[in-house]
Amino acid sequence: MHVALTRGTTHWEDLWKQGRIRGVATDSREVRPGDLYVAIRGRRWDGHAFIREAVARGAVCVVGEDDPSSVDIPPGVPYVQVPSSRRAASALSDRAYGFPSRRLTVVGVTGTNGKTTCVHWLTHMLRSVSLRVGMLSSVSNETGLRTVPAELTTLEAPKLHHALREMVDAGCTHAVIEVSSHGIVQHRTSDVDFDLAIFTNLTREHLDFHGSMENYAAAKARLFSGLSAEKLGAVLNRDDPYADVMAENCTAPIITYGLHSGDVRGRVVETDGWHTRLSVRLPDGEEFEGILPHPGVYNVYNLLAVVGAAHALGLPVDAIQGALSTLPSVPGRMHVIRPERGPTVVVDYAHTPDALYQLLNTARQWTRGRVWLVFGGRGERDKGKRSEMGFIAASMADEVIITTDNPYSEEPARIADEILSGARRVYGAQCDIVLDRAQAIEQAVLEASDGDVVLITGRGHESFQVIGALRLERTDEDMVREALGRRPGAGAI
Known part of the structure; x- marks a missing residue:
């Protein structure tokens, strides 16, 4: 039976009386038997297109914004139309798990x-x-x-x-x-x-x-x-x-x-x-x-x-x-790697202009040598901050290597060029572009001297890198340690 509720007035009790709803899901791939599936229209995908998949996986009821007449849903599965699927998902989830x-x-x-x-x-x-x-x-x-x-x-x-x-x-x-x-x-x-x-x-x-x-x-x-x-x-x-x-x-x-x-x-x-x-x-x-x-x-x-x-x-x-005095270090936040010999390396999540400025300013306070910075810009995000971060990098770091962060579907070289446009506003600034992140990290680690600090920013704790359709399982810390291991005379890490 299809039930249309278009003005926000709803009687949710009817959905729970039989006790068949055991949970809520907004991703059709994660539906379990007994779930209520909420179809959400997102930036890339429209959840209404996956209603049949959700039902096949065991959804006992569907909630969405589309008119019932346009919804492809098997007979006998209740469908409730709401003004906002996201708002409904929140209220229903709270109810489903006992407030x-x-x-x-x-x-x-x-x-x-x-x-x-x-x-x-x-x-x-x-x-x-x-x-x-x-x-x-x-x-x-x-x-x-x-x-x-x-x-x-x-x-x-x-x-x-x-x-x-x-x-x-x-x-x-x-x-x-x-x-x-x-x-x-x-x-x-x-x-x-x-x-x-x-x-x-x-x-x-x-x-x-x-x-x-x-x-x-x-x-x-x-x-x-x-x-x-x-x-x-x-x-x-x-x-x-x-x-x-x-x-x-x-x-x-x-x-x-x-x-x-x-x-x-x-x-x-x-x-x-x-x-x-x-x-x-x-x-x-x-x-x-x-x-x-x-x-x-x-x-x-x-x-x-x-x-x-x-x-x-x-x-x-x-x-x-x-x-x-016992406050812990947070993974990927000012994570310091100090080899016996060689530069100090810091892995940090800084991915905004202010966070990058604060990190570089802090590094300046305890670095007697040069400050190296390896960073990039995240794809499918605020493009306006890329040149701003390039300017901050070139203004405050001694050596800058622009590399790839998580570009997603964007072209890594284009992101790097947008960062470089900001760096060029700093007189005399010289920045290398090394799109392969592992190579960029290795270059900085191998070329830096004792007393230098190398900042690797943007990804922090993240365990994978997304480049187009590729999902590379690697952390910045792993790449740093591999690079340090290739540094002559680095000693224990």
Whole structure:
């Protein structure tokens, strides 16, 4: 029987009375018997074209936006038409998995840069006081029942709510998750009951998707406007100019942080480039001092965000201070490889203009030799930032090798040329283009001297590279170690 629901008024109870719906899927290839399939019209594929495949795999009901008269669906399979498939997928997933976020204290972290580090560090801090915490980041998803590599920064709604349900089943009390602007706009997080949200910063990124910085900021701000007054609050970077946008329609308590102002105020006491001794003042006036074992001012901001969140969650100051010195390195984020002899190599995910600037600025502080940079531009993403990153690279690095990142369907040489156009704005800048990433890394590692630092940026923790139809299983770290192994006299790595 086909049921058309075109004005957003629906009676979902009819779909559940028989108890036949066991889960939700938005990818026809991942449908399991008993699933409800939601057909989503995406950038490349239209899920409505795969309804028969979904039913063949066991879907017992289909939800979509197309008119029932145009849908190719086997007789006897219910079809429900909705105004927004993505919005429906979120609500249905929440229902299918028992409204799991309502049974957890959920912290969402959003912003351009620093999300992953904040998620990992806050999870570490909460676990240090014996709380059971699930974590969803762009590196890995840890539910308490399993740990798997991440697929997206923010999972599609069915997988997100399923992961939250696994956390509940594992006895978790807290969940810390990355929230991307895509995830917000595409309703992946619309039915997650957030208790606390963190804003790190906002700089140029995803303008291919949002169109403007104003739209990008508005998307991020939806996370905070969704917090009700009785929630724990919003933790905002007071030193970022977009903090006011995040706060504008937020009715929850607001906690600010920063080095120049904020309820949580940091002060750098001293730094050797690799470690930072700092003093932190909490909103209640308490202060503590500690050593952050990770370089860069941007990591000081990440720490202050985490401290603000931990304080809002009720962690005592001694627990916060005690966890500071043990904050872990995050895969692909300032991952340092130091051979006995030869250059220091850093693998980092920096793929935005601001992240690249911050990384190069940090490297300058602890490098006595030359700074080498090997990087590229991601395909099918904001093309405008490519020349900007080329300019930053040529302005701040001594040696630049432009290579291939994940070009997807774009021509790698064209991406490299767009980066080079920005580099040429720097007088006297010389950049090599070596499209094979392994060869580019090898060239930098072999030509760099003792005391130099080689930065490999853009891919970070990623375990594969996508070039057209090719999916190459290789990490930047693996390529670095192979190159170091070919360096004469490198010694132990």
